[in-house]
Amino acid sequence: MQRIKDKELEPTEWQVDPKTGERFRMIGKIKEYELMVRIDGIEIPQSQLADYHKRKKEAEERRKAEAMEAAKNRPEPKSCPFANGCNTTCKREGCKIFANGKCALATIADASGVEIEEAPAKDNRKCPFSIYGHCKGCALYNKGCAIVRLAASTINK
Numbered sequence: 001m002q003r004i005k006d007k008e009l010e011p012t013e014w015q016v017d018p019k020t021g022e023r024f025r026m027i028g029k030i031k032e033y034e035l036m037v038r039i040d041g042i043e044i045p046q047s048q049l050a051d052y053h054k055r056k057k058e059a060e061e062r063r064k065a066e067a068m069e070a071a072k073n074r075p076e077p078k079s080c081p082f083a084n085g086c087n088t089t090c091k092r093e094g095c096k097i098f099a100n101g102k103c104a105l106a107t108i109a110d111a112s113g114v115e116i117e118e119a120p121a122k123d124n125r126k127c128p129f130s131i132y133g134h135c136k137g138c139a140l141y142n143k144g145c146a147i148v149r150l151a152a153s154t155i156n157k
Helices: 002-008 046-073 104-112 146-156
Strands: 023-027 030-033 036-039 042-045
Touching: 036 046, 042 046, 104 146
Parallel strands: none
Antiparallel strands: 023 030, 036 042
16 A cells, blocks of 8 residues: 555656646645746746756857957057057947047048058058057058148148
8 A cells, every 4th residue: 555655646747737827746636836936037837947057158158259250350450549549459339439440530531541551650651540650550541641631632632
């Protein structure tokens, strides 16, 4: 008789109650509803909690990998001559004149179509915006100074 009682008290598989939609299992003649855990503003059945954490971690790792890949494909930042009077790295999206991956002034100068051979730093001339006088790493430099290119395009008109 003892064995029959032990067998009757073993819990059955989880089922869904058609009336309430909640998960339950039978232990003998008692219906035990599954404990719901509230996490991140949603309720999750306790039996699915480990799977929820696993999926959340995988999604976070996927987002990190995508962000790292996007960072690898991002162009090398160029120093901005307008940043606080010294050559510091351009803030990119935070900068008001930064647009579509480069300095907006350089983009306007490129659209003017005036070609120049070298930056204005030749003949011992220094850039008026940079305390260092370097042009190659400047956000405004693209096969020549963007400001000189803009000036040349307006003089020619």
